[in-house]
Amino acid sequence: MKKFAWLTVLSVIGFIYIASSIPDLRVLPVLRQLLEITRGFDLVFARLSEFIAARLPVAGGSSYLAPIDTVMQDFLLYIRRNPAIIEFFLRKLVHVIVFFTLTLVLFFLLYQYIASKALTLFLSFTGGFVFAVLDEIRQSFVPGRTGSPFDVMVNMVGVSLGILVIIFALIITSGERYRYFRPEGIKEKLE
Secondary structure, eight states, X not given: OHHHHHHHHHHHHHHHHHHHHSTTXXXXXXXXXXXXXXXXXXXXXXXXXXHHHHTSOEETTEETTHHHHHHHHHHHHHHHHOHHHHHHHHHHHHHHHHHHHHHHHHXXXXXXXXXXXXXXXXXXXXXXXXXXXXXXXXXXXXTTOOOOHHHHHHHHHHHHHHHHHHHHHHHHHSTTHHHHOOOHHHHHHHO
16 A cells, blocks of 8 residues: 555656646647547537526526626637636646645555654645645746746645545544534434
8 A cells, every 4th residue: 555655646746747847838739639639529518508508497588697698708708819818727727636636645645654644634734835835946947937936825725625625534534523413313322
């Protein structure tokens, strides 16, 4: 189990290192290639969307969702004219997902060696922060890339979400869960 934990952590760190080393990394060209691959799914999703839309409630001749539709149409028009916004949000989403994953695998690795859950949580959080800072510093030396304190904060969103998921999982899988979630049948047995 320890070998798997090490392999997983090193794989995530390797992915971060490789992705951070790509000069002038852009997400949209990659997405265009993926779009070409997945064009066949478009028809399925379009039919599914039409099916769902036809069954939404309508009050007084207009849909309850008309204001949302107006906002979405305006938003889609805006992002079609400014694709850099999509690029920005996708890059930040990837930051969150990668550092969320890093936090989970760091916890899994450290828990193989440290019995204290609290210490393991603290070290996972600290490790995520250290990797976030070091990655941004290293990116500042890659042509076409910059190190950014904002990206460290975005990375820390992923780390924090990872820590919250771990805490939730620990509560759910321990006997302490009954303090928070008392099913009616178990309530009488505990008292």
